[in-house]
Amino acid sequence: MQAILSINRTIEELISSIEASSTIAHTRLDNFVQAYTTEFPLEPLLEDRGRADALTWALMDGPLVLYAIGMNGSAIIELHGILERFVLRETVNHLADPSKRSPTYRVLKRRTLSDLASMLCDLEVFDREDVKFAEKLNALRNGLAHKNPEVISKLLFSGKEISFLDIDSAIGKFDCVPLIVGTIRLLVRMSKTSNVVNQ
Numbered sequence: 001m002q003a004i005l006s007i008n009r010t011i012e013e014l015i016s017s018i019e020a021s022s023t024i025a026h027t028r029l030d031n032f033v034q035a036y037t038t039e040f041p042l043e044p045l046l047e048d049r050g051r052a053d054a055l056t057w058a059l060m061d062g063p064l065v066l067y068a069i070g071m072n073g074s075a076i077i078e079l080h081g082i083l084e085r086f087v088l089r090e091t092v093n094h095l096a097d098p099s100k101r102s103p104t105y106r107v108l109k110r111r112t113l114s115d116l117a118s119m120l121c122d123l124e125v126f127d128r129e130d131v132k133f134a135e136k137l138n139a140l141r142n143g144l145a146h147k148n149p150e151v152i153s154k155l156l157f158s159g160k161e162i163s164f165l166d167i168d169s170a171i172g173k174f175d176c177v178p179l180i181v182g183t184i185r186l187l188v189r190m191s192k193t194s195n196v197v198n199q
Contacts, residue, residue: 018069025068032064035177039185048188055187063180073144073171079183080141083134084113090190091116094123113138125193126186133182140179144171 040052056064059082066075088108096104108116117134120126126134136155143151149162152171162170 022069024070028068028070029064031175032067032177032180035181036184039181040188051188051191052184055191056184059187060180060184063183067176067180070172072174072176073168075176076137076171076179077141077144079176079179080113080137083137083183083186084116086187086190087113087116087120087134090125090194091119091123093194094120094125113141120190125190130186130189133186137179137183 036052036056040049042049063075063078063082066072066078088105088111092101092105092108095108111119114131114135117126117131121128121131139151140155142148143155144167147164147167149164149167152167153159153162156174157170
C-alpha cells in the first residue's frame with residue numbers, strides 16, 4: 001500500500017509540475033522570439049531570416065517544446081543531436097563526391113560534433129566562433145547525458161558545486177535560448193552551402 005501511495009504522489013507532483021510549466025511556457029517562448037528576432041532580423045538579412053524560419057519550422061519543434069516546459073537538459077541534448085546530424089552530413093558532402101559519400105559517412109559517423117565542426121572550419125564553412133559553440137554544446141550534452149555534475153558546474157555555474165540529484169533543477173535555471181538560437185545560426189550557415197533540410 002505504501003508503494004502505491006508513493007507512486008501516486010510522484011505522479012501528482014509531475015502533473016502539478018506540467019500544469020505550472022504551461023503558465024510559464026508563453027513567457028519562455030516570448031524570450032526565444034525576442035532573441036531569434038535579434039539574431040535574424042527581417043532587414044537587412046531577409047535571406048538569412050527566411051532560411052532561419054524554414055529550419056526552425058522543420059527541425060526545432062522538439063527543442064522548443066522541451067524548453068517551453070522547462071526541460072532544458074532534454075532540450076540541449078535534442079539540439080546537440082540535430083546539429084551533430086547535419087554537421088556530419090555537411091562534412092561528408094564537402095569531403096566526398098556522390099559515389100563515395102556512403103563509405104565516407106561510415107568513417108566519419110563516429111566522430112564527435114567538436115571534431116566535425118573543426119573539419120567544417122578547415123573547409124571554411126564554419127569559423128572559430130562556430131567551432132567554440134559546437135565544442136561547448138558537445139561538452140554540455142555529454143555532461144547532461146552522463147549526469148556529470150562536475151562538467152555541468154564547470155560549463156554553466158562557474159564551478160559552483162552541485163549534486164547529481166540537483167542537475168535537472170540547476171539546468172532548469174540556465175537560459176538555453178542562446179544555445180537554441182546558436183544552433184539555428186549554424187544550420188543557416190550550412191544551408192548556404194547545401195540543402196541541409198532535405199538531406
